[in-house]
Amino acid sequence: MSSTNRQHEELLSADRLPFESVFSTVLSGWAFDRRAADGACGPADSGAVRLIWLKSIGRDGVISEPDSEVDDWRSDTPERLHLRAGDILLSSVIFGRPKAALVQEADLPAVAVRSLFVLRPAKPLSAEHARLILAFLRSDTVRDLATRTSGQQRLRLSQLKALELPNEDKALSAALADLAAAGQRLGEMAAEAGAVAESVFDRSTSPEEARQLIISTGRLTRLRSLAAAQLDDPGFIIRTRYPYPIALRWRNVEVQTGADGQDGAQAKEYAAVIRAAETLLGYSALLTTALAHEAGITCKAIKAFKGKITTGMGGPGFGDWQRILQQIGSAEGMSDFPPEHPLHELSTLLADEEAEEACQSLGTKRNSRAHGREDLPAVSVSKLNEAHDGLRFLIDRARFLADLQLLDVTHVVWDRHDESDTITLRRLMGDHPVVPTENMRHAGPGRIAASLYLADRDQRLHPLSPFLTCEKCEGCATLSLFHADKEQGVLLQTSLDHGHFYPYRADERALRAVGLR
Template identity: 75%
Template sequence: MSSAEQHEEPSPGGLPFDSVFSTVTHGWQFDRKVDGACGPTDKDAVRLIWLKNIGRDGVIAEADPENDEWRTDAPERLLLRAGDILLSSVVSGRPKAALVKEADLPAVAVRSLFILRPIHRLSTEHYRLILAFLRSDTVGALAVGGFQQHLRRAQLSELQLPKEDPALAAALSDLAAAGQRLGEMAAEAGALAESAFDRSASQEEVRRLVITTGQLTRLRSLAAAQLDDPSFIIRTRYPYPIALRWRNVEAQRSAEGEADAQSKEYEAVLKAAETLLGYSALVTTALAHEAGITCKAIKAFKGKIATGKGGGPGFGDWQRILQQIGSADGISALPPEHPLHEFADLLADDEAEVACKSLGTKRNSRAHWREDLPAVSASKLKEARDGLRYLLTRARFLADLQLLDVSNVAWDHHEQSETVSFRRLMGDHNVVPTETMRYAGSKRIGEILYLSDRDHGLHPLSPFLTCEKCANCAALSLFYADKEDGTLLQTSLEHGHFYPYVADERALGALRTVGLR
């Protein structure tokens, strides 16, 4: 290994500072007595960027011809380049850090700024992570001094910078965009309220103007407030089978006071719990198959379907798949952003295990009539409902893993990409508009069901989960392979309708390929 390669080798905790930045230079300590001041349009004019020109959001303010300074005597070695990072050496609270862009040039940083020049151009996502880190309390805590606290260049060299992580960078970008949108809405509402009486109008006209103009702002506020309600998130953002089952739970609860209401809600809760585990276990099995990973529980599930011994899969089978996948050989080698890790964490918690076991016992007792039916005690209902809520809360990652039913794929030879038509099966309704997207992944896309991860990678779910119109009720539904009395069935996650697989050799061949036949 060469010395250059050794220099690039990251440490276990992150990237050594000197492996990312080739130089760290102090800003220009120019002398005002030297005649170099000029105007922004003069030949060889270079803008001076001060600490005050950098916002807390990491944006360098646009040039201001009236208030900014330009000079012609800036040293060439200190001229900024696109891709440089400016970091405040004088720190008050969190440090300021900003990325220099082409639009900011020509410019030179002044005095209380460090110029960090990367060894090579970093990706946008990596820049975002490094900037967020440099603006953190971790870096700010290094500053020393009295009234003015300063960072020192030697301290920077000892820092461990974050490694490239596209998923984390995308999440930070989404947070920043969300904060900006909320800030714009708040500013709009404030401006409207402050300008209400800035015109010669009667009080009635002002009231009508505020009500009509402010309607959209109020509706935005109401919509945002709903996102604090876990039930709203489940109904609108979770995968369709789970969202629909939860809507049924809420519908039964709203029927409180009707005869046998508690028993119906109790049954809806147990079905919702089984659908949550079933969906999660089937997606886990599909992801594991794609990654070439398996475990004892997955093998047992496949064996049940392939041989028909012991009937089809149930609550316990789903539970065991989710409990065992986290320790399966090969899972630790998957990238940290791979969705299989999140499914492995779903039941990796004492409280989740207790809730799952309790719901499984209740479900089995209900199925085998080992209960005090038809009445269900309020305490038993509450226990079941609380357990389901806890599991749904732990499964919030499902809101980010989109369920896509691909209906058409067209290959573009010129663009070397596919135009994919799909339905996004998220939320409690299956009648959704068809959307399109460009996809240029390494694998060709089929007209099947996919899971879209946070990086918009597509993971095939078929034939473990398929999407089609139910032969019994004609509703678009998700089906999985089941077995009863030796007969291969497909059973719906949403409503439990089932019927034998159509004698389609292609579909049966897909089942055979993955070990389900």
């Protein structure tokens, strides 16, 4: 079994249900005699029932549309074998992976034939739970149960009933739904491209006219393809999908990398890499601190960070961010959070030896540079490459940040009838601070204020202020993200995206409320 499948199994094994607690009835497909012509009929005939064969089910779990020229229809099907909406069909003869499909109302009337099991739920399954069970039934785990009989891999009823099925997990189900929707969208694009190519000679056209037709009608398809191809470039993903401070710092790295040959280019590139690494860790640690405060948990590193702001002479640095990310995973109370909570992913960023080594190497380089122990013009190629490799490694591990949307909420209107907020916001994702505003309805627990939020995969909003705030920088008038800082005992606010700082302007009472003053 592959490592991916092992991880899948470990994920599901934590919470299983006995097969017979989910499915009260299992029917075998109708083994009718095809030579008996008496019951054969057309789809429009009275009492006609469609026969669903194994070939009628796609690998994507979709039952094919009825086709009067391909499908078989019978009027003599046993009533007890008639399918119901909500039944699950599973292949008993397996080629590759098992096929499984959910019967919909639109598929009826129908019966399953021969190489199919019909699994009838004891009670209606939610869409989320059905999606998980279907994914499990198509897995290697079920395939590996099948035994070879007469040259075929067959799944016995006794083997099926011995299975333990995944319990309902809305977060995992939502992730599977997103993946399926993405696959469907890509499939639609491929079909559209094929349709354009096939339609060129549907009319009488010259080669020149056909070429122009392909260019004009296929333009959108080609642009989609080019955009999709860019997603294979990690740099493009970081520039366009990562949170603004990280995306901007990465763009600066790429700009400096492209300036090879200019005076001091190598030193500038090295400095850009170090700043990008510090912003990555700083942003991740500040998210962690804000989420931990919301959840009512803490760790020694978070307390030390707060202590620097409240009583120290200097503010937090690379090492503080590193320790917060290293310690949060073992904080008391973390195990009580659901697996989809963002803190779990943040706790994995530096959770192994390779990540710690990369972080430590970058931290040492950052401190040497900050304390004047490095002659920047003389930065060696090997040291620059080492820094680049460390940054790429960490930023790739932080890819989950692309799913955690940074939202600057600028306006809120409360609808007392719907008991929901309509919020105006800017998604600060990608390497540019000027982004369009959009509206979103929020009916979650608690009221929303005009402030900075993190939206998780389920669109729950987590407040980030005052650990992170969003405002125009006094120095450059650019929309920027700031955090509380200290220098020689003076309270400051420092930008994560470009490093500008000045005395703290916001209401310090908010800092006191979270232990930062």
